[in-house]
Structures are given as C-alpha cells and as structure tokens.
Amino acid sequence: MPAPESLAAALARQPDPVLVELLALRPDLAVPPPADSGVLATRAGLRASVSRAADELDAFVLTVLEALVLAGADAEAVDPADVAELLGHDVGPARTEQGLDALRRRALLWGPDEHVAGVRVVPAAREVLPRTLGRVGRPSPQLLGADVEALVAGLDETRTGLLATLAQGSPLGRTRDAAPGTPADRPVQQLLAAGLLLPVDHQTVELPSQVSAVIRGRNPLGSVDTAEPAPAVQPRQQDEVDSAAAGEALELLRHAVDLLTALGEHPAPVLKSGGIGVREVRRLAKAAQLDEARTSLVLELLVGAGLVTSDEAVDPSWTPTTAVDAWLPGEPALRWFELARAWLELPRLPGLVGRRDERDKPLAALSDELRRPSAPRDRRRVLMVLGDRPLRGGRAAALEPADVEAVLAWRVPRWGGRGRADLVGWMLAEATALGILGRGALSRPGRALLEAPATATGAMAAALPEPVDHVLVQADLTVVAPGPLQPELEREIALVADVESAGAATVYRVSPGSVRRALDAGRSAAELHALFAGRSRTPVPQSLTYLLDDVARRHGRLRAGTAAAFLRCDDEALLTEVLSSPVAAELGLRRLAPTVAVSPAPLAELLVALRGAGFSPAGEDSAGDVVDLRPGGARVALRRARRTPAGPSAASAEQREAVVRGLRAGDRAASTTTAARLVSDGTRASGVATMGVLQQAARARRSVWIGYVDAQGVASQRVVDPVSVGGGVLEAFDSAAGEMRRFALHRITSVALTED
Template identity: 55%
Template sequence: MPATSLADWLRAEPDEALAELLRTRRDLSTPPPSDTTVLATRAGTPGSVARACEDLDTFTLAVLDALLLAGADTAAVPIGEVTALVGRDVTDALGRLRARILAWGGDDALRVPPAARDALGPFPAGLGAPAPALATDAEARLAEVGADERAVLTALAAGPPIGRTRDAGLDLALADAQTPVQKLLARGLLLRRDDQTVELPRELGLLLRGGVAFEPAALTEPELPVHPHQTDTVDETAAGEAMELLRQVESLLRAWSQQPPPVLKSGGLGVRELKKLAKDLEVDETRATLLAELVVGAGLVADSENTAPEWVPTTLTDSWLASPSVQRWMTLAQAWLELPRLPGLAGGRDAKDKPIAPLSEDLRRPLAPVGRRRVLTALAALPGGAGVRSVDELVRVLAWRAPRRGGRLRDETVRWAMAEATALGLIGLGALTTGTRLLLADDRVGAVEAMHDALPDPVDHVLVQADLTVVAPGPLEPELAADMAAVADVESAGHATVYRVTENTVRRALDTGRTADELHAMFRAKSATPVPQGLTYLIDDVARRHGRLRGGAAGSFLRCDDEALLAEVLAHPVAAGYDLRLIAPTVLISTAPLGEVLEALRGAGFAPAAEGPDGRVVDLRPSGRRVPGRARAARARAGEQAVLTDEQAARIVSNLRAGDQATARRRGSTVQAPRGGGADTTATLDLLSRATLEHREVWIGFVDSRGTASQRVVRPLRVGGGVLEGADHERYPLHRITSAALVED
C-alpha cells in the first residue's frame, strides 16, 4: 500500500471511527473543524499529540517510540521493522495508536505525526542518533574495549544516551587517550556533540540492549498483589472510618460556629489556626487539612467576604447536622470526588518557596477529580473484597498504565487519593467498598443503602457512671445524640464514646430550654445503669441558680408619655404582627427593626417619628434604590472539558464530510463572490440570486452564532429577507456568509 497523508487517511475512515476519535481526543472538536484537512492539521500539533499520549500505557508508548526510531515521522516504514525494535507483536498497540491518529497507514507503510518527536522528546526509547559508520562493525569494535570503557557505554545505553564530561573537548589519538571517555571518542564509539557533551550512537545502544530497543520486562504490566477479604469485613471497616470522619467534621463545624478562623490576606487558613484545629480534634495536621477542605468543598463552610473575612459555617450546616449519618457521609464523599483541589499539597512549598496554606488557591488542580476516579476505578477492577497489599505496588501499576499522566505529582496523587479515600470510608483494608462501587456507577441511592447496611445499628441507651461520665456503647440514635451533645462533652471517641457531665454542660443544656425535670427523665429513661446521686444533685443545684437573671432581645422601642395612645397601638393588629410588648407604662419594644415598625404604624394611621441616642428626630428613609447582595460568580475550572455526546460527534462528522465535499467540488471553474463580512451583502446576494434562477449549487463559507466557521454546498431554493434558504430546508443569514462561489457541474 503506498504511503498516504493523514488527511487522506481520515477521509477514508468510516464515520464511526471519526466520531470515536473526536470523543477520545476531545481537543480536536473545539472548535469544530471545517473539514478533514483542518482536523488532520490540528491532530498533528505538538500540544494535541502530547495530550493524546497521556492515556497510553508503557507498551503502546514504546511502540510509538519504535516508530520514531524507524523514522516513521519522515517516511513510511513497514511493521516488521517496528516489531524487530520492540521484540514482540505490536498489532494491538498499533490499533490503539491508529484509533487516536497517532499512527496511520497500512502495515507496510506506517506513518506518525512529525510532532510526535517533539512530544516524546529528542531521544526515542532513550537511544541516541544513528551513526552509519557503526552499522557493520559495531560488535567488533565493542569487543575491543576494556572494562572501564564498557561501564561508561552500559550507563549511557540505559538512557539518556548523552553525558557531560570535560574530556569531550579533547581530540586525541587512541595511543594518547587516558580516560575511558577519551578512549571511546578515539575509537568512534562515542559521538562528540560539543566541548562538554558526548552521545552514545543508536547502533551501539541497541547492541548493548541485546538487539531490541526496550527491556522486555518493562513492556509487561506489573502484577498487583492483593489480599482477599470478605466484602462485609471491608464494608464494616470502612464504615467505622466514616463514622469517625463524621464525628470530626461535626466537631469542626461546631468549633468554627463559635469561633470562626480568619481568612489569610492571600487566602487560605493560617498555620496557627490549622494547629489549633488539629489540637482540638486530636488529629494530625494532614487530617485537619483534609477536614477543612471537605467542609468548604461541600459548601458547609465559606469565606464570609466581609471587611474582616472569616471561615464561617453556612446555612447548609444545620440541615447537614440534622440529616442521617448516611446522608451526611454521602455529602462529604460526593464533595471529595468532585473537589478540584489537592489537599495533600498543603504544607509544601510553592514556586517562590513559600508555604502552601490549606484552603488557598495554590491547592487548586482542576484535574484532581479525574486522578481520584482513576485510582478508584483501578480498585474497582479487582474482585470484590480484594485489597491491595501495598500502595506503592498500586503506584507502580498505575504509572505503567499511564506514565505520562499527572506530571511530577503523578505518584503522590495516587498515595494521597488512597489515604483520603480510606479516611472517608470509601476504601477499607485497601479494597473498594460496596457503596463506593455503586457511587462510581452513579447509583447514589444504592450507595446510600450499602453504607446504611454497613454502619452499626444506632443504640438507644447509654451507661451513666458514678464519676459523672456517660458511655455510649455505639452510635446513638439522632435524638439521644442531640441530648447528649447538649448536656455533656465528648471526653474520648471511638467505637464507644465517653461523655463527661459538668456544671458547665448542665448549664448549657438548661440554656437550650431543657428543664431539670426533662434532664432527670432523659437519664432515667436512657441509662442502662442506675443514675448516680451525684448527677441528680448536680442537675438540681445548677437548675436552682439558672435563669434568676433574665434577658431578652429587642430590635426597636417606642416611647410615649400618652399611655392611652400606647394602649391604642397595642390594640391594633399591627402590634401582633411586629411583636410589640409593653415593658413599662410608657415603653413598647419589638424584635423587628425600627424602620419596619414605623412604616407599619404609618400605614395603620399613626404618625410616629424616629429618634437618635440623643433624643433628636432622625430620618430613617433610604437614601436611594437598593438591590440584594449578589454572591461572587464562580470561576470556570480551567482544563475541564465537557463530554462529547454521540449526537454532537455525529454532527461534527457530518460537517466534516460536507466541508470535504465543498472543497472538492469547488476545485472546478467557479466565479468567486466578494466576502460578505460587512453590512453590504450586495455581491453575495447577486451571486446567490443567480444560482437560484439557474438552479445551480453554490459553495458558501459560513460562520454560525457561536463563531464556528464551516463550508457548505447548498442548492438555493430562495433568497430574501436577509436569509438564504437551501433545498435541504436549512436557513443561512446572509450576514453570516463570509464567501460564496458557484459550483461547476
């Protein structure tokens, strides 16, 4: 089969193959190409080639390297030459490369984009430039070198093939050479690139590698050893981690509700605040960072964005705290899966050697969710209950499957994802839980049910001890948990939570509106052990002193020397609507703002006036029109691309075919119309009107409402009202037609 260009190869591909290419290499469809020539040009750019290589495994990349070694970027090469370089069958790998248009042509004439050499680096397979002089006697020359010279050659053969040395600038005869490098240069077994650089010739590198370009073991995916576990054991272990996470998140939200930490001027959470959070929750700073990132990512905490910004729990916090455990877990798990940030980076250093703070913009990585799902998907491919023995072994497997994905943080992101997923209860004993498998399949209802089954059943009782501690032998029922949180502090947490009742905690419970009798009744009903007298005395003692001094909230007041007028106001329905209460013969108070109260009284026929602290009348009317405050618009996440649907891919392929047809048919004798890019479309209108009268097809260049340029061959049905209507019932506004030409029959 003769060599063919990439554009010609694409034109011969079926529509299904082109649609799959557009879905696989998403960048090729943005903006939609006008024809296959544009598609081929775009597919051959260095950036697009580099992106297409990110999902390729080590073996497929090795085949691409072998194609470059064979010179497929400059001339067509046969498959046999590639097979010889790789040392094994390459048919399947070539299929993957052809599907991504990283290779094309028949087995006897394979080609790759010239940009592949830029994308993969200057030394394919870690081998140097060819030296034709060594093609025939490389083995004989190699047999003459000594052990020290051979050690240098072996090191360079492992790659990269270049080395820096001060001996490179010396041009000595073999008899005068002293060092191994000098001797190798004299023998012609090293190539001098400059005064400080030498390079191992390709022929010698292949010879030292045994005649193939790659170590055979490196082309085989490493095994992933696993430990078999019962699925129930995995789920229960992960559920225990999830319960501990929920407890810590609850503690964080309550702590920040009372004392929100400030937002750094540069954004993020300060070192002092992070250390305090870690100490309060009794966790390390890595765990504290993860918790902070989760609550912000889930929308439970946000930047207050005022003059002294703080990290404050949002209105979603109350509904989250009131939700069942499984729903709270689902909120956090979903937030982590979609979190466009890498909490593991916190504590490190940025490009300016400054510490990276939690919750700062330095942690933003838009592709982080893709990396997490990649790790979880790899675990999902294992049998149910199978857990990886070592995270490092999983790192090696994923690095083999996609060595070019993830950059310098490739391996660290896998370790971070495993640790964070374990903390969230998505993984237990190194294995994926039943709920996580369902969550990856977008079955949220099933995931919630699986987690509900894994969680221990809530208990409806506690064990009250004589030392005023209360032991919860398991997760408490929501109502009992709320009562215990109100009347006691957590002293230690785990599978059995220990609470301590103190004078302060009893007072706190009374502050919430609970009475002493209700606390006594709660302990009598919920304690599986006798209630000690010490607890009874403590509750009664605090209750006797509680509430003797009382306070209330007032948003405004009304005063008047005429008690009859105040009585008239209290008798009016407006008094009930604004909670007006008499606290003295001449004073009313309300919980509503003064402006609203005065406006309502004026509407009821009264004539009140507002006064300032000094007793003078003030004007409370607004000085101008006001609008509600608007939340700051969320910024687009760079690097994220929408999934191309089958319908969208089919439409782009259809436009490609139309563009090819238009280009091919316009090659005949045509009359070119002036471009209609301005307001004057007279020339275009004349040409289209002529085509309509003569029933001839016309080629047009067209820009749609999204600014995407394309080409069409249209048979005009009618022209008028600023619109061209084709026989295919498509309508083209004349001001969007950039050029037109008659098509030669």
C-alpha cells in the same frame, strides 16, 4: 510505490464511526468543531494536541511511538516490519500491530493501505518524545567501523556491568568519575577513552547506540513491557472493608461538624494572598481536637461542598454558609455523599498544604496555589486501579501504594513525573479518610461513587451500622454510645455531655459545664433525669444524679429578661450581692423592687457579663420559661464558584456525531466545483446579490456552496439545497446532516452555485 498520502486525506476516507471514536479519544480536536478534514488533521498534528494525546498512552504504545520516530516515520513512510524489528523478537508482530492500531485510532499514525505503502506518524511526535528515543543514545563517532561486539566481549565483569546497567534503562547515567581530572585507571574513564561511553557533562555519561545494540541483542530497544504489571493482591473481606470505610465516614462527619461549629463561633480571616493562616488552622485544630493536616483536608472538603465560603466583607473571613442548616439535619449517608462527591470533583490538591513554594514559603490551606484542574481526573485514575479489580467471592482487592504507583507508571507513564509517588499516596490516604477505601481496598460506597453516583448514598447507608437507641452510663460520669446514636438522641447527649473519645464506640463525659449548657438551652433537671433513666441500659449512678441536682439547684436562681433586660431573683440577698459587684455598674443595673432589677444592656450581653462575674443566671421568655440564647453561628449566602475544567470536556456521542456530520459537509463543500463565488462585504448591495443567488438556486433546484459563520464565531463551508429564502433566513436541506436547517442570511459570508 503509491504516492504519499496526507493525514487529511486519510481522515477523509475514514468511516463516520472511526471519526466519532477519534473525537472521544482526543476531545480537544472537537473544540471548536472543525470545518473539514483538513482542519481536523491540522489540529491532530499540533504539538500541544499530540502531547496531550501522548499523555494518555500506556507504556507499550508509547514505546511503539518511539520506535516509529526512531525509524523515521515522522518524515517518510516506513515498513511496519522495521518497527517490529526495533521492538524486538519478544514482542511479536501481533502485539506490534495492536500498538500501531492504538496510535492509528488516535490519528497519531496512518497507513499502510492502498494509498500509503508504509506507516507514518505526525511530525510533532518527535517534539513531544524524550531526546533518547527508545532509550537509545547517540552513536559514538569513535566506534564507526569498529568491531563493537569484540570490544565489549573483551571487557572485564566490572566494566561490562556498568554498560549492562545503562542498557537496561535510560542511556544516561550520573557518576562523579566522569569529571575531568579523574584518574585514568577508573572504569568510567577507560570506557570514555575507548568510546564505549560518551561524555555529556562532568557528572553524566551516555551509552552509545552501537554499544546498546550489542548488549541488547535481539531486543534493540531493550526490555519492552507489553503488559500491565500484575502486583500481588491482598484479599479483604468486602464486609470488613465496608465496615472500616463506614467508621471513617462517621469520623469525618463528626470532624466536619466540629469545624463548622468552630467557624460559626469565630470565622477565620482570609489571608491577603488567599487561603487561611497557619495560626487559624491551629486554632481550629485545637477546637476540633484534630491534627493540622486533618483540619486542612476537612476545610478543603467543606469549601468544596459549599458549606464554607469567603464572605464579601471588607475584611473577608471563612464562614459557614446557609447550606449548613440544611446539611446538618440530613441522614449520615447523605451528608457523607456531599463531602465525598466534593472531594472527587475538587480541582485542588490538599496534600500540598505545608509544602514550600518557589519562594520557600509554606502553601496555605484554601489558597490558590493548591489549585490543580486535573486533580479530579487524576483521583479517578488512581482509584480505578483498585476499581478494575472486581469483587470475587465476597472479597475485595487491596493494594499497597507502591503497587498502585507501579500500575500507573505503565498505564500513564508520562503522568506525575517525580511527584507520582506523592500524588498516589495523598489520594489514597484522602480516599481512606473519606470512607471510599477501607483496609486498602475499594468499599462498596466508594465503587458506587465512581461508577453509579446515584446509588452511592444507599450503599453507604447499608454500610453504616444501625443507629442505637440507648447509651451506657458509667459511675465515672462517662456515657458510652455503643454505636452511632439515633439523630435525636445524639443531639440530646451532645448537649449534656462532651465527646471524650470517638471510634466504634463514642465516649462522652458529663461535667458541670456541660450540664449548665443543657440547662441554658432550656432543659430542666427533670428532663435530664428522664433522659438518662429512659435511655441508659445501665443503672444511673448516684454521682450523676447528684451532679444534675447540684448544678440545677444553682442554675437559674437569677432570671433575666428584656427591659432592655431585667434581672429577677426570689433571693433578695443574692440580688443585693449582684448589685454590689463591679459588674452591676458596667451593666447599668438598678433595682426596681426587692427581687427585680433592670439594665439597658441587651439580654445576651447581660447573661454573658453575669456569668463572667461568677454568677449563673438563666434567660427566660415572656412566659417565664427558660430559653436557649446561645448564638447559632455565623452564616453567609453561598456563592458558587465557576470551575475551570482540566481540559476540553468530553462531548456526548450525539455531539460527536454532529461534529462529524458538519465535517463531512465541509469536505463535500471543499470538493464541490463552483461557479464564480460571490463574497458578501456586509453592504446592502452584496446582501441583495446573495439573496438573488439563493432564490435562483431554490427556483432551479440547484445546490449552492455557502460560507457560514455561526453564533459562536466558527466559520464553515457546506453544500446545501435551498428550499426558501425570506425573512432574513435561508431554509435549506443539508444532505450531509440529513436534515433541514435554517441559516441566518447576515451570517452567510459567501455563496456560489455548484456546477453540474
């Protein structure tokens, strides 16, 4: 039988493409670049790295790994036929080999070949797998040498059913009948007494391996899921999916604008522990007419997109950034893309808001407790369950959350744990709210966001309904927009009316306050009449005409300017009324002429105080035209936060190939016989000696072995052919990399001539 081979030797024999694929499957092995195959093998066997690799295994491959460890492959080479026998006759040798190959490509297993008679797995595999490997419990000492098959056959249906239930899944089961003092005639107590069950604690029992082997028969590990479950797909018309997604996207944009406006008027204080308080969330929810969960989600998106941030004040607050002014005028599809991309890359879980922490305190929106670096990877994992089901005949595949969870339970059984259902539910609900999903299926914009982000904006633009250029004015002072309005028309209607309900058709309501808002912004009564007359497909009702004229008649009769501010009015009696009111003393108003008064208060303060006293002044500029003095909302400069990746980022193919070339150079250096090695101690003498050896090798055209520490502090060893030495640099040909390279002389730690 061939002598056992180490994982390092097995990796050293692999062709370069195999190692490049290994670094793609396990990116943590390439950080920092391993010096040689020995270092690569050591990393591949570390418990943390093996656990991370096991997290990506599907249920079948994970079961194969459990069978290998159960067979003892972590200690010695085992025959693959023994592994196939453990997996059961229903699996078959071909499917078993596929599982072994998946482990082999991840360097969790090596062999068999001419160097190893059987297969071996890294010893750390036993540490990262559950105690009950392959759902097989401990052997029962009481059953050693007993005819277990006859004992099981002699049981009644109730007791056989208990054992069969445990044999179908985990060998551990919870029952109150396991407690001491339970009547001896209970089935569980009788099975414990016969050794057919083993006690674990007062509420837990374990199925012995001898019993599970009898019940499972030809499948020692029980039923093995060799294929991903195929849940019932609900077909949806793709156009209907896209339409529903576009509606959600428009609703999201409206809510985002409402929250930005509310935060611009009154920024929300940052809690001392971070995040935003419950009271502030409620205030914002009321201002935007949203529920608190929706408000928290949109706040997380706005912060993730850089539209809201915490300022640097002594008492910091959540405030819109200057990026808002560029985002607001953008096309709806572009604004959606910014929010959708922010969600997809958000290293946080908004669904945790309101949950209790270990101190039984609710988790606040925007707080650090919501941070989960793996969230972006997990979102893609959930969405790709739907994305893997291609479009057929103009139909998209919709799945229930429970079906998505079932697929993920097979694809990545170690992911999520008991919280898997919550994670799947949150992410699907959030994706629906963003228009990535529609009617339970992946929309075209959502698929583009996952597969080709550069095309996502165009996909959403195609899904959104065409903007309309008209409204329908009703006699009850409501204005119906039968679809998304053109941006300019939407701004004008939003200025003169308030949103009453939104959906496929948005309903606005005109009120005295909304008309006054438009007049304050500089619109005249004639302009408002022209707006409704020119853009309404229905006749303008008299009630709206009267309302506009009535508010306009009373609006602006008082004219304010700067003196610091002045107040003028053609109606002397009205000005006298103002000067006689208590607010005049507060503002320091004094009459300069029968129709003019001045105040030391700023113009904005003068207007607010007069309006609070029941008057309706209008601001004007130096030409006498009405000006819009409404505050534009607070803004702060955006400070981009540095994101912490969930793990080592996947290197590109070129980077992985470069790592493999460096690894090959290290292997060559380690296997090369050298003469006496000169170690540099940093002194001038050792530096001169190092240069002497290198110059000698260049003249004699001999290869040298060098130890080198690069700028990142990564040590390596390699064999190179010196070409020139000077100016503090060694220029040499690195045959492993196939190129000329430059090495700083002060970073060469040791050098030796290779022996021919």
